[in-house]
Amino acid sequence: MEIVVCIKPVPEPETRLRAAPDGRILDPEGVKYVLTGYDESAVEQALLLKESVPGSKVRAVSFGPSPRAEETLRAAVALGCDSATWIDSGAEPSPDPVDVARALAGTLRSLPHDLVLCGKQAGDDEAGLVAGALGELLGVPDFGYVVDLRWDAARSVFTFHRMTETLQESWEAPGPLVIGLQQAWNDPRTAKLPAILKSRKAPIDKVPVPAPDAHASRSRATTFALPPPRAGAKLIEYKTPEEAAERLVKVLREEAKVFP
Amino acid sequence: MPDFSLTPEQESLRDLARKFARTEMAPHAAEADRTARFPEEIYRKAYDLGLTNLNVPTEYGGSGLGALDQCLIVEELAHACGGMTTSIIANCLALEPILLGGTPEQKARFLTPFCAQYGLASFALTEPSGGSDAGALRTRARREGDHYVLDGEKCFITNAPHAGLYTVFATVDPERRHKGITAFVVSRSTEGVLPGKDEEKMGHRASSTGTIRFEGAKVPVANRLGEEGEGFSLAMRTLDQTRTPIGALATGIAQAALDHAAAYSLKRQSFGKPIAQHQAIQIKLANMVQAIHAARLLTWHAAWTIDQGARGTLESSIAKCFASDAAFAVADEAIQTFGGYGYMKDYPVEKLLRDAKLTQIYEGANEIQRSVIARELLRAYE
């Protein structure tokens, strides 16, 4: 089985956020980009599937600038991906995720794939657009919010679960599919030291980013802003629990107006 | 010009250690310290990731790292817990004599099976009657045909109750002082090898420290490292290699102390403002960060010197001595920054002082380091 996992270099979660000098996007200066939550779960899912289906191969694909995309791909190789493709985005710091899907689709058309995995959304822009756009571009079904995907060899279908607001759904579908995975359900593994050292020497296939479609509608970031610092909670003063309850309900009704 | 930037490979090694320290070690550090528990499950995970046999070449199943790479990892681990780090890197110390003094046959025979699975090893030099004066050690090794018979006692041996392999320094003739000392690789399963109980320690409580008694323990001649009488030199050359990571370990403790103190100083209010805005606290923080920078750079420099192929006795002694003194001083100032809370066990900084203290004592007490430094220094003026 040929599995492709699409990963995005994302600022590490504890990054201190600040706007770039042009005010449009996050300032990338000094930011460390890593594989994060959803994508870690996607890579883990790819590796679990590879381990359960003999003869499978996993290729990691990433769109982004140097060195962060290469570094993220090496991290995926250290975890156990067999090969890596880097779509060199050049200098563009903040593309429309739908354009990223276009670039991924362009690359995937020339790579064998029975299954395309990605995080349900990226940990930074939280757009969650890639899986759907990629599915449409490749002409295959896509699903987001997926956990625990398996291959049923007897029936040649993938089986998986999806969490919606009120249901846990069980699905089955033949490949090829595009799947957006939930995070933190499969306890992603940690790369071992020898594998990390080996991944430094792994070949990374570099492909150029396709010329953007001039006719495509797209979104672009115009401002990046941090919320004003919260003033901190207004503390309710009270002598008895009953008084605390009464005062809290009063401010919630009259001041915050959150319930009648 | 010197280059202080790390390679991407070094960055990724440091990331691995940092992640392991944060997710696997730090959450258990306070509990293991409080209960003096030896968290072997963490050491197993460290082995699985390749963090225990850092200095053993890959051909024998180790990680094959140089001194600077080791230091980067050790500092990150020690940021989470100094005691656990000592137990994790104890194999490096115990196996170094085999790397330095073993024949190719011995390396393959001892290291390959040892590294192939989780295991701990101990470096057994110190004795109850003296640590720093290694030439005076009393454990006897008597040759009997194709065996030596070992009798005596070692103490303060890291991981001793849990280790399966010991590198033991014994004398074939106490009269010969240094020149009688001989090194052996001893399996714990050898009859007459009797590890004793865990010591109750002030700090490093997640690490295990104990005695090993030898009562007529028969060790094959094939397990002798080098010739009779070469043990002292082998021990000293070993410590030249492993002293620098102790500088890194101390730096990690110091950095943790500063991180706690700085974060607390921004949160804690006095006289109507965060204490970080009081000059008295700012001076503390500024002094702490200077000491840490200096400790780290001295450590990196010593490691770099060793990676160039030099013995690095002077550089590693300076690094270990300075960094461990700095760690104790920084932890002390961190407690002072916390005030009364710093003295309480519910807060994380008093542990750092207790852990830092050991770095001034073990792997060559700082008094010995200073005498080594002075000796190396004066040599240039003679």
Place this chain on the structure above:
Amino acid sequence: MSGAVLVVGELREGRLVPSVTEAVGAARAISGPGTPIVGFVAGPSTDAATKEFGRLGVPDVRTASDPRFDRAPVSALAAFVAQAAGDAGADLVLVPGTTFGRDLVGRLGIRWNAAAVTGVTEVQRADGAWQVRRPIFGGRATETRRLDGARAVVGLRPHAYAPPPDAPVDVRSTAVAPREPPANLWVPKRVAEEPVASGSGPSLTDASIVVSGGRGLRAPENFHLVDELAASLGAAVGASRAVTDAGWRPSSLQVGQTGKAVSPQLYLAVGISGAIQHIVGMVSSRVIVAINSDATAPIFKVADYGVVGDLFQIVPALTAEIRRVRSA
């Protein structure tokens, strides 16, 4: 600006989900009085939903009544939405902030050749283009994006816009008939479903009030305090990671970075200290209330109102007070 706004409906047990109502509210709030607002709904039966659109003042509903939609993947639906948007002369499609909506937006963006964004809290027209604001980095920052081109698909964040008041109109429904989507898009089958474990109230991401409990409750048998407070408010029940990791409550109730992100009108954090992992899952709630015995707990930094005290006394008193007020 002359195009219509198409609001994509989503059915749950034959009725429109609350987020769709909010999307109609958004359509009203952002468009001029002359702008047609058109509904879209697909399902085995669309009559009830069509009437609901009418009640909300939407006179024109495009429908795809097809039994296959009972269990069809979102992938097959995009062609119908694109067709409906084209038929209605829309230049903006609003999509509800649900798992269904999230899965639809990217595909529809390509299908309909439109700029596409999700998780939007604010939409406005500026300099001849749609402009949106959306929280990113778990609510630690926001970005503004400009949607270039003639068409836009905007996925809304739950509770970003209020539902419109009822304004019943006569409603006309028109069937949508796109070119049949490729057969493989219909193939995936939903073979089973079971309700996600939740309290008896609304689901976490739908609810306009969420009450979450944390480690401060000390033991699983005390969690009923949170359940009762939630019941008194008609709120959904959530939990911190400490609680779900300890198995006191199922992980489907976890609010936070590795759980659900919620943005209700009111979020009550009971005995939750406020680790960053939890904060990013709830910080975009409109009003946050924290009840905690530790005055230095970080939750009080993000809360709007706080009660420092023993939750075992405060929470029952609060539940009683809310019941009293509600019944008055």
